[in-house]
Amino acid sequence: MNIHIASDHAGFEMKEILKKYLIETEHTVTDHGAFTYDALDDYPDFIIPCATAVADDIDSFGIILGGSGQGEQITANKLDGIRAIEYYGGDLDIIKLGREHNDANILSLGARFITNDESIQAVQTFLDTPFSGDDRHVRRIEKINEL
Numbered sequence: 001m002n003i004h005i006a007s008d009h010a011g012f013e014m015k016e017i018l019k020k021y022l023i024e025t026e027h028t029v030t031d032h033g034a035f036t037y038d039a040l041d042d043y044p045d046f047i048i049p050c051a052t053a054v055a056d057d058i059d060s061f062g063i064i065l066g067g068s069g070q071g072e073q074i075t076a077n078k079l080d081g082i083r084a085i086e087y088y089g090g091d092l093d094i095i096k097l098g099r100e101h102n103d104a105n106i107l108s109l110g111a112r113f114i115t116n117d118e119s120i121q122a123v124q125t126f127l128d129t130p131f132s133g134d135d136r137h138v139r140r141i142e143k144i145n146e147l
Contacts, residue, residue, distance in 0.1 A: 001027050001028070001059075001060070001061065001127065002027070002028045002030070002057060002059060002060035002061070003022050003027045003028065003029050003030070003060065003061050003062070003063060003127075004029075004030050004032060004050045004051075004053045004054050004060055004061070004062045004063070005018065005019055005022070005029060005030070005031055005032065005050065005062070005063045005064070005065075006031070006032040006033055006034075006046040006047050006049070006050035006062075006063075006064050006065070006072075007033075007034060007043075007046060007064065007065035007066060007072075007111070008034060008041050008042065008043035008046060008047075008065075008066050008067075008072075009034060009037055009038055009039050009040075009041050010065075010066050010067035010111055010112060011064075011065025011066050011067070011069075011072075011109065011111040012034050012036075012037050012065075013037075013111075014065055014109065014111045014116055014119050015031075015034075015063075015065050017116050017119070017120075018063060018065075018119055018120065018123055019031055021120055021123070022063075022123070027127075030053060032046050032047075032049045032050040032053065033045070033046040033049075034046055043066050043071055043072050043075065044071075044075050046064075047064050047066075047072050047075045047076055048075060048079070050062050050064055050076070050106075051064070051075070051076040051079045051082050051084070051106060052079060054076075054081075054082060054105055054106055055079050055080060055081035055082055058081075058105075060105075061105055061106065061107070061126070061127065062076070062082075062084070062105060062106035062107070063106070063107050063109065063123055063126075064076060064084070064106060064107070064108045064109070065108070065109045065110075065111050065119075066108070066109075066110070066111065067110065067111060067112045068088060068110045068112065068113070069086045069087070069088055069108040069109050069110035069111070069113075070086065070108075070110070072084075072108045073085070073086045073106075073108035076106050076108065080145075081105075081145075082105060082106055083098075083102050083103060083104045083105055083106070083141070083144075084104065084105075084106035084107070084108050085098035085102065085104040085106070085107060085108065086107075086108040086109075086110065087107060087108070087109055087110070087114070087122045088109070088110030088113040088114060089110070089113045089114045089118065092121060092122065092125045095107065095122055095125045095126050095129065096125060096129045098126075099126060099129035099130065099131060100129060100130070100131060100132045100137075101132065101137050102137070102140075102141065103131040103137070103141055104126070107122065107123065107126040109122060109123075
């Protein structure tokens with residue numbers, strides 16, 4: 001599976017751990033940065049190229065990270081074709097619902113709120129959960145795409 005990944009400084013360390021995990025589990029990973037830790041970097045510089053790549057390849061997924069994951073999710077969702085959901089801890093069923101009901105194609109993680117192990121569980125849940133394809137969910141996504 002093709003996975004695009006990106007983070008700012010706040011998610012940099014977790015991104016590197018997730019990237020290693022994804023490669024070890026035989027995914028193809030494209031890293032859109034940050035490539036080094038820089039406390040003054042700006043997340044849109046990395047999230048926009050990542051989300052653009054996901055929008056251009058409907059068979060891929062994206063993993064984006066930041067301190068809270070909120071700005072990253074907002075940025076990604078500005079692009080046509082992106083349905084980014086956020087996870088910053090708690091019940092993993094929220095990720096399942098995002099995939100099953102909304103066909104989410106990007107997972108945004110709040111690195112300051114979850115552990116590295118939780119991030120791996122979240123990513124695995126995201127990647128393992130298929131879109132249900134139910135008519136009602138398809139209809140709703142089509143309405144969103146019309147915006």
